[in-house]
Amino acid sequence: MNIRNLAIATLFASASATSVFASQSLHWVGGEIGFIEHNIPSTVTRAKVMQDYQLSLQSKVDGSSGIQLGGDAGYLEPRHSYTVADGKLRHTDSISHKTAKPEYQHSATEHVVFSETYVN
Incomplete structure (x- = not known):
């Protein structure tokens, strides 16, 4: 048993x-x-894939603002772009700039260790 x-x-x-x-x-x-x-089903819908495909056929720019260069050149990642207008720096790209800025401050000891390790 x-x-x-x-x-x-x-x-x-x-x-x-x-x-x-x-x-x-x-x-x-x-x-x-x-x-x-093992293959895992994607969460991206067929409509979204077709939308990105049609967009890439028209302008070679995909949904994430990356550019298909074609051939062996490959793919250019989306990059931030800026211009100066009225004496101020302005964003000219479509990438979100609302990410939180880090608030961490290094202690004096950490600053010394970093300087000795990474700065000539």
């Missing part, structure tokens, strides 16, 4: 363990094989 209960418990444990890792893209196999990669 103990062996039967152990076998049933092992079966349930292995079945529940595989369901826990069902959403992972890599699974450990062990031995010489190592990992097996």
Whole structure:
């Protein structure tokens, strides 16, 4: 009776363990094989993909403001661009500039360690 209960418990444990890792893209196999990669469904809708595709056909600029250069040139990441107007620096790109600025201040000890490590 103990062996039967152990076998049933092992079966349930292995079945529940595989369901826990069902959403992972890599699974450990062990031995010489190592990992097996599994495709995971995307959360991007077909309409969004088609919209980006049509946009790239028209202007070679995708939804994230990156530029497809074509051929071996590849892809140019979106970059910030600025201009000076009325004596002030103005943003001319479409990238969000509302990210929080860090407020962390280094202590005197950290500043000394940083200077000794990274500054000539």
